[in-house]
Amino acid sequence: MNAPIMTQAALEIWLTNLLPDHTVIAPQPQGQQIVFAPLAQVSDIAWDAGRTDLSAKEFFLPASEAIITLRPSTGGLQVETTHLTRPQVIFGARPCDGHALEVLDRLFLDDPVDVYYAERRAMTTMVGLACSDGPWTGCFCTALGGGPSDRTHLDILLTACDGGFAVDVVTDKGRALLEAGAAVLASADVALPEPPAVTDLHLPDMTAWRAAFNAPYWAELAERCLGCRTCTYDCPVCYCFDVRDRVMGDGSIERLRCWDSCQGALCFAIAGGHNPRPTQAARQRQRYMHKFLYYPEREGAALCVGCGRCVEQCPVNIDIREVIGFVAANNRAAAAEVQS
Numbered sequence: 001m002n003a004p005i006m007t008q009a010a011l012e013i014w015l016t017n018l019l020p021d022h023t024v025i026a027p028q029p030q031g032q033q034i035v036f037a038p039l040a041q042v043s044d045i046a047w048d049a050g051r052t053d054l055s056a057k058e059f060f061l062p063a064s065e066a067i068i069t070l071r072p073s074t075g076g077l078q079v080e081t082t083h084l085t086r087p088q089v090i091f092g093a094r095p096c097d098g099h100a101l102e103v104l105d106r107l108f109l110d111d112p113v114d115v116y117y118a119e120r121r122a123m124t125t126m127v128g129l130a131c132s133d134g135p136w137t138g139c140f141c142t143a144l145g146g147g148p149s150d151r152t153h154l155d156i157l158l159t160a161c162d163g164g165f166a167v168d169v170v171t172d173k174g175r176a177l178l179e180a181g182a183a184v185l186a187s188a189d190v191a192l193p194e195p196p197a198v199t200d201l202h203l204p205d206m207t208a209w210r211a212a213f214n215a216p217y218w219a220e221l222a223e224r225c226l227g228c229r230t231c232t233y234d235c236p237v238c239y240c241f242d243v244r245d246r247v248m249g250d251g252s253i254e255r256l257r258c259w260d261s262c263q264g265a266l267c268f269a270i271a272g273g274h275n276p277r278p279t280q281a282a283r284q285r286q287r288y289m290h291k292f293l294y295y296p297e298r299e300g301a302a303l304c305v306g307c308g309r310c311v312e313q314c315p316v317n318i319d320i321r322e323v324i325g326f327v328a329a330n331n332r333a334a335a336a337e338v339q340s
């Protein structure tokens with residue numbers, strides 16, 4: 001097929017041209033991990049890293065952020081709110097990272113709109129990279145309606161090909177970004193690689209999740225779970241947060257929004273000390289029921305994009321695909337019992 005392409009050199013020049021006016025966020029090594037981080041220079045990009053260990057969620061919903069600051073001033077308090085000051089570009093996002101934003105938009109952009117998320121979303125352009133170099137440990141995006149070359153939730157999708165990258169401009173925002181960095185595109189006959197096969201897993205319907213609510217399986221999972229929260233913090237769509245106020249040394253007060261996790265023992269505790277989910281079994285069940293029953297009931301889509309990060313990073317190898325497999329098998333067994 002004849003497609004617009006960018007050579008590797010042209011791509012690097014384009015990104016360099018964007019740096020003065022944009023925060024370009026791209027996969028880079030950090031300790032033992034590959035994470036999305038603001039780019040100082042294009043040579044820092046981890047080009048062959050595959051899927052990042054952490055998602056790009058923190059650039060839309062930071063792990064910890066002072067959303068409002070009250071500062072003493074003559075005659076009262078001065079109110080400062082947090083704003084993004086520069087447009088940002090997420091470069092090297094995978095199709096599941098784009099899909100994750102579509103899932104989060106349902107929550108944060110619905111009435112009442114979360115102004116902090118909405119501002120970041122409006123000021124961010126997603127430049128994706130098709131997963132022709134995947135899949136990686138735990139990937140099951142196709143079971144959630146995504147795919148390794150899914151373009152729908154990105155602004156630009158690049159696909160590695162002979163001579164550089166085929167450039168698929170998905171949105172006007174993507175086109176504007178190409179122009180902003182004076183991208184040099186050529187046109188060439190390219191054979192795009194076949195997207196890799198990902199999984200044959202199928203998601204059970206909501207009835208199956210409801211039927212599994214009282215299964216002893218959740219207690220078995222909980223015996224392994226350490227409650228470390230890794231699975232929720234590395235997830236691109238887990239969005240739970242807490243809001244706290246703290247008094248600073250100069251007398252100002254910061255209202256902080258910080259990530260929370262359903263896998264923490266005190267996540268559900270309320271005033272008076274009552275905890276409606278006092279056991280790890282209840283909290284494990286909540287994690288999966290929220291993703292595949294409660295959120296779809298409310299928002300019309302699963303709270304999971306099948307990125308596989310939680311599979312790869314759980315220290316005790318709890319695998320969400322096995323949980324899905326259990327719920328499906330439990331449902332088949334219940335149906336067989338009814339028929340017999």
Ligand code: SF4
Pocket residue numbers: 224225226227228229230231232263313314315316317318
């Ligand atoms: S990463 Fe694994 S051990 Fe840690 S809270 Fe999640 S399921 Fe439990």
Ligand code: SF4
Pocket residue numbers: 231234235236237238303304305306307308309310311320
């Ligand atoms: S639950 Fe696991 S597989 Fe699903 S989006 Fe979150 S980290 Fe990825």
